[in-house]
Amino acid sequence: MAKDGKAYLSSLHDDRTIYIDGRRVADVTTDRSFHSVVETAAGLYDYQAAPENLEQMTFQSPTSGERVNLAWLLPKTYGDLVRRRQAIEKWSALSCGMFGRSPDHVASTLAGFRMGLAAFRDYNPARAAALESYFQYARDNDLFLSYVIINPQSDKARSAGGQPDPHLVASVVDEDSTGITIRGAKMLATSGIMANELLVSGFQSLQAGDEAYAFTAVVPLGAKGLTLMSRRSYEQNATSQFDYPLSSRFDENDAVVHFDDVKIPWDRVFVFKDLKMAQAQWHDTRAHVFQNYQCIVRLSVKLKFLLGLARKIAEVNNIINYPQVRETLGLLAAKVSNIEALVIAMEIKGEMFQGFYVPDRSILCTAQVIAQTTYPEVVEAIRSLSGGGMIMVPSSYADFATPETNAIIHKTQRSTVATSEQRVKLMKLAWDAVGSEFGSRHLQYEMFYSGAPLVTRGNSFRFFDWDEVKGTVDQFMGSYGLPGSSPKLSDAAE
Numbered sequence: 326m327a328k329d330g331k332a333y334l335s336s337l338h339d340d341r342t343i344y345i346d347g348r349r350v351a352d353v354t355t356d357r358s359f360h361s362v363v364e365t366a367a368g369l370y371d372y373q374a375a376p377e378n379l380e381q382m383t384f385q386s387p388t389s390g391e392r393v394n395l396a397w398l399l400p401k402t403y404g405d406l407v408r409r410r411q412a413i414e415k416w417s418a419l420s421c422g423m424f425g426r427s428p429d430h431v432a433s434t435l436a437g438f439r440m441g442l443a444a445f446r447d448y449n450p451a452r453a454a455a456l457e458s459y460f461q462y463a464r465d466n467d468l469f470l471s472y473v474i475i476n477p478q479s480d481k482a483r484s485a486g487g488q489p490d491p492h493l494v495a496s497v498v499d500e501d502s503t504g505i506t507i508r509g510a511k512m513l514a515t516s517g518i519m520a521n522e523l524l525v526s527g528f529q530s531l532q533a534g535d536e537a538y539a540f541t542a543v544v545p546l547g548a549k550g551l552t553l554m555s556r557r558s559y560e561q562n563a564t565s566q567f568d569y570p571l572s573s574r575f576d577e578n579d580a581v582v583h584f585d586d587v588k589i590p591w592d593r594v595f596v597f598k599d600l601k602m603a604q605a606q607w608h609d610t611r612a613h614v615f616q617n618y619q620c621i622v623r624l625s626v627k628l629k630f631l632l633g634l635a636r637k638i639a640e641v642n643n644i645i646n647y648p649q650v651r652e653t654l655g656l657l658a659a660k661v662s663n664i665e666a667l668v669i670a671m672e673i674k675g676e677m678f679q680g681f682y683v684p685d686r687s688i689l690c691t692a693q694v695i696a697q698t699t700y701p702e703v704v705e706a707i708r709s710l711s712g713g714g715m716i717m718v719p720s721s722y723a724d725f726a727t728p729e730t731n732a733i734i735h736k737t738q739r740s741t742v743a744t745s746e747q748r749v750k751l752m753k754l755a756w757d758a759v760g761s762e763f764g765s766r767h768l769q770y771e772m773f774y775s776g777a778p779l780v781t782r783g784n785s786f787r788f789f790d791w792d793e794v795k796g797t798v799d800q801f802m803g804s805y806g807l808p809g810s811s812p813k814l815s816d817a818a819e
């Protein structure tokens with residue numbers, strides 16, 4: 326048995342505090358702003374629990390003996406890593422790659438922490454023990470976690486502790502023998518409204534004096550004092566599935582998270598007021614690699630879907646045989662294949678890390694940098710190929726049911742390869758992917774979820790093997806010198 330949709334849905338009845346449009350949500354599973362995406366998340370669990378998918382989506386937990394999602398697997402071999410990736414791909418495919426923060430995302434973060442347990446033990450054995458036992462608990466209950474690791478924007482020239490309001494950014498305001506108390510906010514929890522628990526941490530660098538902001542802990546969404554303030558719901562404004570096929574089902578939501586003196590017990594605290602460990606937890610473990618590996622695998626699925634859309638638009642408008650259009654599609658295909666190739670490369674070039682087989686860190690950072698420019702380019706190409714086609718569509722499916730407009734639709738929505746209905750359906754799907762409020766949010770997501778470009782490029786700089794490339798230059802420069810003193814290339818190589 327593995328966790329299914331029914332078990333997941335019932336786990337959300339925990340009196341969580343979510344606000345949207347000036348009202349408090351009574352039940353996220355039935356609320357008009359969220360019920361479709363919650364249903365989509367339940368569908369992921371139903372998919373993994375279906376007998377025909379159990380083997381490819383789950384494995385047996387070594388502690389509970391129950392089957393749990395493969396995202397919790399700590400890979401020991403290349404084969405384990407590939408098996409795990411294939412499960413990520415299967416879940417991603419169910420939402421055309423649109424569900425960025427499916428449960429396998431933060432499960433990957435925790436797996437990365439767990440694989441780097443040694444770093445936590447060096448820092449503090451008690452916090453390491455808390456992490457180890459929480460990982461087991463989260464895995465055995467196949468929990469859906471969201472995370473908040475970025476601070477609310479404000480004065481970016483000052484650090485968390487330098488803001489005029491010391492309680493803008495979530496920090497530790499109290500501690501006693503039972504645990505810690507958190508007050509303040511974090512920027513955004515994607516999927517937070519439908520997660521079971523929330524990982525609260527910090528990825529941004531802090532300064533001496535900011536110790537209270539340097540913590541990592543997990544808290545259930547139903548915790549007293551924890552409030553999620555949702556952005557506008559796109560699914561609520563999606564008038565029908567036909568008109569908004571993606572917004573209506575895959576609006577994973579983003580919410581500001583506010584902590585009003587939330588109490589967290591010590592066995593849920595992994596980093597406590599430690600500036601060094603607040604950074605080391607990401608890079609001395611493989612948490613950063615593992616969580617973003619899930620993102621790139623998912624992005625690869627999404628880009629293939631978008632490429633399919635681009636090709637179908639070109640066929641429907643019969644522009645497919647123009648050399649310029651083929652050139653555009655060829656370039657897009659290369660960019661999409663490039664991301665897939667990076668996934669394969671980071672797996673093959675993976676390394677053993679404290680007994681676990683993990684993707685190559687430098688290639689992962691490369692993929693993040695390239696993804697941030699590839700996605701906007703793919704979106705722009707789809708807009709460019711479609712021209713006004715995505716806009717020249719009926720206002721809604723209802724126009725098909727009105728005889729006067731139905732006749733006009735059949736007269737004006739023409740294609741050599743598609744019926745009027747197929748053409749409208751495709752153009753509406755394309756608009757939802759790249760132009761609707763949902764589509765626009767996805768552009769912003771892909772450009773920023775892993776940090777602003779200065780962050781991702783900074784990581785690429787940090788983890789690239791500069792010695793190797795500098796060595797090739799040194800070797801060559803050692804092969805010649807001032808006239809009359811030039812050593813041979815073979816001497817330099819020695």
Ligand SMILES: Cc1cc2nc3c(=O)[nH]c(=O)nc-3n(C[C@H](O)[C@H](O)[C@H](O)COP(=O)(O)OP(=O)(O)OC[C@H]3O[C@@H](n4cnc5c(N)ncnc54)[C@H](O)[C@@H]3O)c2cc1C
Pocket residue numbers: 426472473474475476477478481512513514515516579766769770773774775776777778779
């Ligand atoms: C749709 C969406 C979903 C998200 N989901 C989550 C989530 O689930 N969990 C989570 O923790 N976070 C989430 N985030 C937050 C995300 O991680 C941040 O947006 C990202 O890290 C960038 O931080 P920022 O938004 O503060 O941008 P900033 O850091 O303010 O960057 C914006 C721009 O400011 C300029 N800038 C900023 N700092 C500097 C500098 N030092 N030097 C030069 N220029 C600078 C650059 O031009 C940069 O592009 C999400 C974001 C989005 C958009």
